[in-house]
Amino acid sequence: MKKKDSSATGSWKLDNNQMSSAVKNSCHPDxxxxxxxxxxxxxxxxxxxxxxxxxITQLERRFDISSYLIGIxxxxxxxxxxxxxxxxxxxxxxxxRPKIIAIGCILMSFGTFLIAMPHFIIGRYKIETSVxxxxxxxxxxxxxxxxxxxxxxxxxxxxxxxSKGCVRxxxxxxxxxxxxxxVLRGIGETPVQPLGISYxxxxxxxxxxxxxxxxxxxxxxxxxxxxxxxxxxxxxIYVDIGYVDMETVTITPGDARxxxxxxxxxxxxGTITLMSAVPFWFLAKSLPIPVDKHDTSCTPEQTRFIKDSxxxxxxxxxxxxxxxxQMVKEFLPALKSLLGNPVYIIxxxxxxIQFNSLIGMVTYKPKYIEQHYGxxxxxxxxxxxxxxxxxxxxxxxxxxxxxxxxxxGIMGAAxxxxxxxxxxxxxxxxxxxxxxxxSNVAGITVSYTGVDNLPHQERxxxxxxxxxxxxxxxxxxxxxxxxxxxxxxxxxxxxxxSSGSGRNTVFDNCRCVTAANTQPGNLTVSLGxxxxxxxxxxIFPYFLALSVLSSFIISLGGTPGYVLxxxxxxxxxxxxxxxxxxxxxxxxxxxxxxxxxxxxxxxxCLKWGYKLCGGRxxxxxxxxxxxxxxxxxxxxxxxxxxxxxxxFGFAILKRHIKREEKCALTNGNAEMESLRKEEDSSTHCEQxxxxxxxxxxxxTRL
Numbered sequence: 001m002k003k004k005d006s007s008a009t010g011s012w013k014l015d016n017n018q019m020s021s022a023v024k025n026s027c028h029p030d031x032x033x034x035x036x037x038x039x040x041x042x043x044x045x046x047x048x049x050x051x052x053x054x055x056i057t058q059l060e061r062r063f064d065i066s067s068y069l070i071g072i073x074x075x076x077x078x079x080x081x082x083x084x085x086x087x088x089x090x091x092x093x094x095x096x097r098p099k100i101i102a103i104g105c106i107l108m109s110f111g112t113f114l115i116a117m118p119h120f121i122i123g124r125y126k127i128e129t130s131v132x133x134x135x136x137x138x139x140x141x142x143x144x145x146x147x148x149x150x151x152x153x154x155x156x157x158x159x160x161x162x163s164k165g166c167v168r169x170x171x172x173x174x175x176x177x178x179x180x181x182x183v184l185r186g187i188g189e190t191p192v193q194p195l196g197i198s199y200x201x202x203x204x205x206x207x208x209x210x211x212x213x214x215x216x217x218x219x220x221x222x223x224x225x226x227x228x229x230x231x232x233x234x235x236x237i238y239v240d241i242g243y244v245d246m247e248t249v250t251i252t253p254g255d256a257r258x259x260x261x262x263x264x265x266x267x268x269x270g271t272i273t274l275m276s277a278v279p280f281w282f283l284a285k286s287l288p289i290p291v292d293k294h295d296t297s298c299t300p301e302q303t304r305f306i307k308d309s310x311x312x313x314x315x316x317x318x319x320x321x322x323x324x325x326q327m328v329k330e331f332l333p334a335l336k337s338l339l340g341n342p343v344y345i346i347x348x349x350x351x352x353i354q355f356n357s358l359i360g361m362v363t364y365k366p367k368y369i370e371q372h373y374g375x376x377x378x379x380x381x382x383x384x385x386x387x388x389x390x391x392x393x394x395x396x397x398x399x400x401x402x403x404x405x406x407x408x409g410i411m412g413a414a415x416x417x418x419x420x421x422x423x424x425x426x427x428x429x430x431x432x433x434x435x436x437x438x439s440n441v442a443g444i445t446v447s448y449t450g451v452d453n454l455p456h457q458e459r460x461x462x463x464x465x466x467x468x469x470x471x472x473x474x475x476x477x478x479x480x481x482x483x484x485x486x487x488x489x490x491x492x493x494x495x496x497x498s499s500g501s502g503r504n505t506v507f508d509n510c511r512c513v514t515a516a517n518t519q520p521g522n523l524t525v526s527l528g529x530x531x532x533x534x535x536x537x538x539i540f541p542y543f544l545a546l547s548v549l550s551s552f553i554i555s556l557g558g559t560p561g562y563v564l565x566x567x568x569x570x571x572x573x574x575x576x577x578x579x580x581x582x583x584x585x586x587x588x589x590x591x592x593x594x595x596x597x598x599x600x601x602x603x604x605c606l607k608w609g610y611k612l613c614g615g616r617x618x619x620x621x622x623x624x625x626x627x628x629x630x631x632x633x634x635x636x637x638x639x640x641x642x643x644x645x646x647x648f649g650f651a652i653l654k655r656h657i658k659r660e661e662k663c664a665l666t667n668g669n670a671e672m673e674s675l676r677k678e679e680d681s682s683t684h685c686e687q688x689x690x691x692x693x694x695x696x697x698x699x700t701r702l
Contacts, residue, residue, distance in 0.1 A: 031203055034098065035212060037279035038196045039219040041105055044276040045189050046223025047230075048112050048269040049077070050389075052182065054231025054381040057367055058262040062125065062239065063175040064609065064617035067364070071598030074363055076179045078590030080111075080186020085583040088191045090331060090576050097195040098283035105277035107188030112270035114181030118174040119263035125239050127250070127257055128475055128609075144469035144496045186586075194578040201566055201574060214400020214559040221393035228366075228385030230268065235260035235378035250503050250527060254376040256476065256620045257609075338573050338580060343656060346649035347565060348584050350642050354421070355589035357638035360597035361631075367601075368631055371622045372436055373540045374532040383544060391548040395555030403560045413564045414653060417557030418646050424554035425639050427546060431632050434543045436536035438624045439529065441478075441486045442493075444606050445623075448512050465512035466494045474610040476620040479525035481513040486530045488607070493525050503527065600630045 052074065060070050088100065200212050238249055239259040251258050338344065365388075369380040399416075402408070408416060438445040443461040461473045471491040479490050487493035487510075494511030506524050513523040569577040602619065604626040609617035 031200075033279065034199060034283055035216065037098075037276075037283065038101075038192075038200070039216050040279070041101060041192050041196070041276045042216055042220030043223040044105065044269070044273040045108060045192060046220045047227045048108065048185065048266075048273055049189075050224035050227030050385075051231050051265045051269050052077070052115075053363055054228050054235070054366060054377075054384070055260075055262040055265070056363065057370060057377050058235065058239075058260050059175070059178065060618040061257060062259045062262065063178075064611050064615075065175060066616070066618065067367075067598035067601045068595065069175070069598075071363070071594035071596070073175060073179050073182060074594040075591040076182040077186040077189075078586035080183040080188075081190050081586040082186075082583065082591070084187055085190050085194075085579055085586065086576075088195070088579070090334070090579060096285045097191075097199050098280040098285070100191045101195055102277040102280035104188045104191040105273055105280070108185050109188075109270045109274035109277070111181045111184030111186075111188060112266050112273060114184060115178050116263040116266035116270070117181070118177045119239075122174050124243060125259055128477055144466070144471070144491050144494055190582075194575055194582055197566070197578060198575040210559065210563045211400050211404045213563065214397055214403075217559060217562070218393050218397040218400070221389060221396060224389045225385045225393070227269070228381045228389060230265045232378045232380075232382035232385065234262060234265045235376070235381060237261040237264065239263075247502060250505070252376075252503075252528065253378050254374075255528060256478075258377070260377065334573055334576055335580075338569070338577055341568065342652050343568055343649065344565075344577065346645060346652060347568065348581060350645045350649060351561075351581065352584055352588045353638055353642040353645065355585045356593045357635050357642070359589055359593040360638075361635045363594045364597055364601060364631065368627070371627060372624055373536060373543070374436075374439070375540075387544055387548055388551055391552040392555040395552040396558045399556045399559040402556070403563060408560060410564060410567055411653060411657060413560035413567075414650065417561035417564065418643075418650075420553050420555075420557035421639070421646075422643065424550045425636065425643075427550040427553065428632075428636055428639075430546055431543070432628070434539050434546070435628050436532060436539065436624055439486060439532060439621065440484060441488065441529075441607075441621060442512065443488065444621065446485060449514070461488055461492055463512060466492050469494060476607060476609050478529045479507060480528055480530035481510065481525045482523040483513055484530055485513070487512065487525060490525060495525060597631070597634060600634060601627065604630060 056070055056074070059065070059073070060067065088104075196216070197213060200216070236253055237260055238244070238246060239261055241261055253260070366377065366380040366384055369375050369383065370377055375383075399420075402416070403413060406412070440446045442448050443463065448463040448465060462471070469491050471489065473488075475489050475491075477489040478486050479493055479495075480486055481493065490498070490507040490510070493507065493513055495507035496509045496511070498505055498507045500506050506526055508524050510523055510525050513525060565577065565581060566574060601622070604623045605619035605621075606623050607620045609620050611617050
């Protein structure tokens with residue numbers, strides 16, 4: 001009888017070893033489904049978020065607002081996060097996480113639809129142009145109208161000032177809908193990251209968790225690729241497509257007044273976000289716990305066998321009903337324990353500062369490419385989507401692979417993240433050398449005689465050549481002279497006649513347009529701003545190449561840095577730690593960074609547009625050199641400050657690791673004794689399992 005039992009025991013051990021090996025090398029089907037659903041949700045939220053970034057200049061022009069105000073709108077997304085992030089992260093971790101994520105996706109989609117709503121209730125977009133009255137005819141139009149001495153002293157055309165014919169447009173407040181929609185998007189996005197990442201880390205094996213998180217983060221980077229490509233496509237389409245005759249539109253996508261079909265992309269991204277909510281409704285609240293995350297006196301294989309046995313369902317992690325009173329009671333102690341971790345606090349400081357730099361850079365990078373290198377909004381978004389974002393995706397994925405391959409610990413991950421960030425920082429310094437000169441605009445950057453680097457006190461749109469014309473200093477209707485100089489309007493160029501119609505309009509007899517070996521007034525101007533010089537075109541490819549390289553190197557440390565955050569925290573505080581981290585970065589980086597970056601950029605504006613009924617609108621042209629200095633200076637200055645916190649953090653982390661090693665050596669004998677007890681307990685567990693398996697009345701008891 002004993003022999004038979006022994007044989008049965010041996011057979012059980014073999015089956016158990018085979019089963020545990022199979023489980024160890026497999027992924028639970030529900031976890032696979034969750035990974036796919038979370039990846040799609042990450043893609044959807046990144047798609048709508050990046051599309052929002054791509055429409056920055058479109059929204060500025062459509063609603064006639066400054067970069068400072070557009071920064072407030074962009075930061076409203078983080079305001080939505082701020083309202084609910086802590087509660088969702090803490091209480092959501094104890095509830096049905098997949099369903100809470102589904103609700104968040106639905107809210108995100110509604111917010112995206114709300115952003116697009118102003119287009120359908122606002123009037124048609126009106127372009128300030130001097131060829132408005134000659135679109136359907138070839139009759140001569142004289143931009144330079146004869147003026148009186150009084151109007152010359154006034155220095156402005158009475159027709160552009162508020163008058164009885166001025167009707168204040170509703171667009172003055174339409175941006176409020178964009179603001180509220182972005183707030184709703186922020187509220188909906190809140191549960192996706194902390195609950196999704198903690199769910200993966202809870203139910204994935206420890207050695208695979210970093211790779212899974214890296215894959216999800218990588219797929220989320222694909223969202224911005226399509227977001228910027230969608231932004232590029234919509235920027236090519238005129239805002240009122242289908243409502244106006246495109247032959248009457250006299251501007252091109254490269255013009256500072258052009259507004260693309262920004263609303264169309266929001267309808268598309270809102271629909272995709274709504275679809276991403278569906279899979280989460282069919283996922284379980286919890287999954288089987290991996291072998292390496294069990295905490296019991298039995299061996300991992302035996303624990304797994306007991307848990308997977310159909311007759312031992314009570315060995316799953318118990319799903320106790322939510323006790324809100326108990327959760328509230330435990331919240332403050334948990335928060336105190338988390339904030340008492342000095343390494344976690346230093347990590348927060350570093351990421352907050354670096355996120356300020358990152359968010360400010362990403363928000364205004366397409367605008368920087370437009371203004372500095374003379375590219376259209378469509379091309380700037382296309383380059384961001386096809387060149388820059390894929391480099392970031394590849395870097396984040398490679399970082400996860402490197403961490404898994406070399407099995408980096410806490411210190412290894414910290415060193416790797418710091419090293420890549422530092423190398424990317426040094427490469428970014430070369431951006432300062434890749435600058436372009438200001439556009440030659442008469443009366444703003446050059447004089448009417450062609451003198452470069454016009455001082456601020458000498459800037460004047462009015463000159464002797466246009467003194468007899470009743471011109472407006474507020475209009476922005478640029479024309480390019482044959483001498484390569486841009487003039488703010490045909491009137492300020494001193495043109496007295498025109499020929500052609502629509503986009504083919506040419507202004508003749510322009511008294512302010514002079515060139516060598518020609519008499520003043522014999523040259524013509526054409527619609528649009530003059531292209532930049534060849535030197536700027538040659539520098540632009542090098543700028544793109546360096547941008548790709550630096551983005552790839554910096555993003556290599558993204559996944560190790562994120563896993564470092566998870567490994568620093570006790571398992572029961574993981575969701576709260578991720579929530580606090582997200583809260584801090586949203587509040588102290590996501591909200592203020594676009595605002596103060598936009599405010600600083602506004603200080604470099606050389607020519608503001610004006611609304612029909614008075615009041616300053618959006619900027620038409622910037623001081624290129626000043627824009628480069630303040631934009632890049634802020635980005636790299638913030639990174640410099642973060643490195644000082646990194647050095648301090650390394651010192652604390654090393655001290656913590658040495659303390660742990662010392663404790664391990666001191667308690668060495670105690671650990672050996674614990675191992676011997678575990679072996680005895682393992683034998684007891686085998687006997688317990690066999691007893692359960694052979695008991696004839698086990699079904700009655702269960």
